[in-house]
Amino acid sequence: MNTEDLKFLKIAVEKHPTTGTTLEYLIKQNAIAALVLNASGDKTLLVKQYRPGIAGEMYEIPAGLIENDESEINTLYREIEEETGYLPDSYNILYNPKKPLTVSPGYTQEKLYIYIIQLKDDSILPEALKLDEGEDLVGEWFSLxxxxxxxxxxxxxFALSLYRNLR
Incomplete structure (x- = not known):
């Protein structure tokens, strides 16, 4: 595979400002992630999907890349609908980040906006998932x-710890 073939990652190189050492890092789109809580706040919806970094499936909170000029909040609405089936009128936003977190500043420019949302009622049924091409995931509710x-x-x-600290 050629580096020009990469879809989500771009490799960058720069010189360290004081030592002159060559530094390599990835230019990657910013993203959102959301802890999705049930109405009583004692369960969360995790999605299971294959992750190449661990060569296997893992459970995690729904997340996704911010596209082009899309706002963070609109990315939240889109990704939650795509990966969980819940529409914006199905939940309340309990935590809206003031600024994003730097994911791994030694190797990527990516920043992550973490939200906490809670269903208004546990009887709300999700719509059909709208997964992106190549996505294969399934959601499951777990106790915190x-x-x-x-x-x-x-x-x-981190999102779970943030929620516990808010309570």
Whole structure:
């Protein structure tokens, strides 16, 4: 594979400002992620999908890339609908980030906006998923106590900790 064939990642190189060392990093789109809670706030919806970085499937909170000139909030609405089937009028936003988090500044420019949303009522049924080409995921509800036992995903564990600190 040629680096020009990469769809989501672009490789960049620059010189360190004081040492002159060559630094390599990835230019990657910013993203959103959302902890989706049920109406009583004791369960969260995680999606299971294959992740090449671990060569296997993992459970994580729904997330997705911000496209072109799309706003962060519109990306939230789109990704939640695509990956969970819930529409914006189905939930309340409990936490709206003031600014994004830097994912891994030593190797990528990517920033991540983490949201916390809660269904208005547990009887709300999701619409059909609208997955992107190549996506293959399934959602499953878990009690908050189970999450750290079943997920090794940093954004998932962070969002859960953020929610616990808000309560």
């Amino acid at each position: 106590e189970e999450v750290e036992d079943i997920s090794q995903d940093m954004k998932t564990i």
